[in-house]
Amino acid sequence: MAMDLLKFAHEVKWRDMSWSVCTGWLRSLSLTQHLLLLALTPLPFLLVAFFMVHEVEPKASHEPARLARGVASVHLLATAVEAGVYFRRPHQLEQFVDALGGADNVTALAIYDHSGRPLVERGRPVVATWERVRAVRTASFIDERGGRMAFVAPVMSMPTARDDGIGDALFTLVEPNAAGWVLLEIDAPAPVSAGDQLFLRHALLTLAALAGSIYVALRLGHAWGDPMLRVADAVKRVRAGQWDVRLPADAVGREMQQLNEGINALIGTLEGTRRAVQAGVDEARDRFAYQAMHDHLTGLPNRRAFDKALDEAVAASRRASDRCVLCFIDLDFFKTVNDIGGHAAGDALLREVARLIQQGVRTEDLTSRIGGDEFALLLRNCSTDDACRIVDSLCRAISALRFRWEGREFRVSASFGLAEIDASVDSSAAALKIADDACYAAKREGRNQVVLRQPGSQGRLA
Template sequence: MMKSSIRHRVLLLALLPATLLALSLGYFFTMSRITDLDQALRTRGMAIARHLAPTCAYGVFSGNSQILQGLADSALADPDVIAVYIMNRTGKVLASNGLKQSKLAGTQSGDILLSSQKGMATVATQSSSLIFRMPISQTEIQADDYGFTSTSPSLVRQQDNAPPLGYVTIELSRATTVERQNAVLRSAALLTIAALIATALLALRLGRDITVPIMKLAGAVEKIGKGNLEVRVQLDGNDDEFRILENGINDMVSELHQAHDNLHEQVLQATAKLSYQASHDMLTGLINRREFEVRLERALSSAQHQGREHALCYMDLDQFKIVNDSCGHVAGDELLRQLTLHLQQEVRERDTLARLGGDEFGLLLENCPQGKALMLAETMRSMVQNFRFGVGEKTFMVGVSIGIVMINQESDSVVSLLTAADAACYAAKDNGRNRIHLYQMQDSELARRRGEMQWFNRIHQAIAENRLRLYFQQIKPLQTNEPGLHVELLLRMIDETGQCILPMAFIPAAERYHLMPLLDRWVMENSFKLCEAYVASGGSGLQTWAVNVSGASLCDIGFVQYLKAHLATHPALAQSLCIEITETAAITNLSAANAFINELKLLGCRFALDDFGSGLSSLNYLKNLNVDYLKIDGAFVKEMADDAIDLAMVEAINKIGHQMGLLTIAEFVDSERVLLILKEIGVDFVQGNWIHMPENAETLCKT
């Protein structure tokens, strides 16, 4: 389309002016020539008429027809003269010639078609001839010195104001002139056609010289636009402008080709890098979890369909957190890099070692029976145990807990394999760390682990479906009739069938899988709503509402900020809030627990140390905790009526608490005997099912 368009335009621009000029010039010169031929015939006819008229004057005057006829015959000698007609003033024909061929042959005297003024010639134009009429005037004949007269026109002088003696009419044929004019037209047409052909050829040549290089350039640019960078432009001709364009485009294509090659190489490198990054861990260079699961899927398929046996080892480093905490993550990363190099030396060529995340590694032992897998796992464990990592003057030892699960035709899925290996690894940790645990279907420890893993999803689902509930249990004053209501808010879960689940069924799993901050936040948010609803319903006298907070939340800055922000705007809630922290959590996170307690005490909150007495070193830490209550561990309380040691423990704890100015609370009070003993000992508060069975907290707002 572009090709024909540009050619048409060039041809149109070249042909149109030349054609118009050729036609204009041809028309002008042709018409000029035709006019000249016609004018020449008129001039000759007028000359004949003007010459003949004076010579006929004497013959007309004298009436000598013989002389006139001779003059008429002489005038007819001209090849273009076809008729001569001489008449007197009355219109009588005195002499004529060629009248048979002339249109004047039919005219009568006095019917002459031409009229003339005195002394003036008149011309009439017909389709095939010209008719000239010239008056014959009276003249004076001059005599010479000898008296002779002369009839020479040069010697005849026309008399002024004398009427004409007669008329001379001459008819000239236009045939020759028309033929010459036609010949001129033919010649002009031929010349014009020749000129147009020459112009067209010149335009074509010009168009080809201009458009061919342009079309080559356009074609090359089109191919370049479509991605063909191998094309090169070669123009015929030595025009400087086209040569500049040719060199420019070729240089541009060469640059583009080089840039394309460079870009293609960069894309290949980037693709390879992205592919590597997608399947490898950037810190250690090992394959990552995603790629490991792909290879594990292949191994599982070969075991299920080809009867092969493989082993999956899940390895978790022991005491790695110490390196990160004491020397920083940079040192921890370097430890992982160095340890990876040692682990790779112990791996067989056909096996796969991967970093699954953090300090966890996966090892896929292909075509490996159980005995061989245990031997290789022991080799890995011994190597890690003997590994030493130095940072400055410090040297660290790490261990590894390894869980092994065999992959065979009975294996279910990749997810179940990883879950089983993870459970076996944690079983190894629970059994003392730095050891190997082989997964067995009948293993009770692993069954417990699997149960905890299931609770992980059930807890999330219960929160999403709003199946968590708050219950309350009253705490009764034992030594005084102190007015007001003291309660502890307890967490419950409603299962899928509507049954109420006690917290000890799911709290261990929540602690293990780091869900306690989530549960603590839910409990506090809903406790605030409950207390506000209690006040709005007209309730009064709620002196204490106790809520348990896990050790994980003590270290959660966001949780502390949330409590401070809410309690600062609701000071009445802060005055009645008592936060219970377990002894184990407080001791494990002593500094965090102290900071947590001190910040909230400024707002008026009270604190209770829950399950006191369960730790062997409780008394050493008690003086460092700014709490208000000691809750005696229910394990001592519930059997104290029949066990002297438990009774002694309760007495000792109660005495220590009072010595430190703390109030004591005995929980798990399940009988009247226990209640009476506690009152005798002097315990301040009691709590248990004998005192009050837990109720749905919503009933608080209805009492």
């Protein structure tokens, strides 16, 4: 076991592990935390240096001007804790107070916010009350009682940063209102050596400088951390589909302005690309949807669109007693045209017949090519008499057609089968069966005619 420990101590693995842990911890810190860590790094070294100076310096006689020293001390302390009181960071204030804990003559030290709540308190103040502390506007001596001397100084508000940068905030005048108070009670009879006085003065000056560096670190973190958070939030919102995100162009610093402008330009480019892609997708979807529901040769609705419209018509007739008429159209002698003129002639004839049918029906009626040389009509809100008149005119128009192809003339006609759709028709299949039987009857009885067949009745010529 001992050999394993010695072997592990001499290996480099533990060093790599320690370095990995430290670097991982540093990477997890935010920008503001990095700046605060940088500002607080000299603190332990300064404390060690002051302690060594305090221990090696010889003690000297005490100065008689205790009041002046007390006022100066509490004033410097109030200046040093401005950042901690303003940003409500008790742990930083505790560091300041602990740094002064080595002074033998300090019996009580308290730091209050503007409402009188103690942020940090060391010892128990017995001389000054809160009412007397709150009335103080400048660093001053309060009272002496029980061998203690009380000094109070207000902690003034931190300066407000202007929009044009961090530097302006450092030189903005401090507002005259107090953000808190510092109460210092010292042991009056206890003499203060020259070494102690020097140590205290240097410590307070160091704490004041440290407070200034912490304030600068916080301001830098605020000035650069917040814009970076806005950039990250903008990227997150763009990923969520919010393309109207734009970063402000008046950011602090030329680098941040250029970064925001670049991100805004990138978002605009991505948005334009997305719109172009979406437009192409929408166009393709509309084209596919049109092709799925229309016949590619005649442009009429195809069998799928017709079946959907027929289902709706049957459901409407059963629900609201709406009546419509279904018509099957089968071209006569189409095979002759196809065999003699070829498929191109047949396609041209189908387009010509489709045009004649569309011209002869009403706007609300549906004309479909359901396959080969077969067409279907769905005459909405139409009585059987009106349907017979419409279909009879179509029958005459098709029989009067003189179709010419490559010097040949062809004559065709059409057989029409009509079926009334009312509440007695319980399904689309039943309606199709009635219309198909009627069309077959028209073919069987000589073509070029119209046969009407109502539910439950025999067909008759229209």
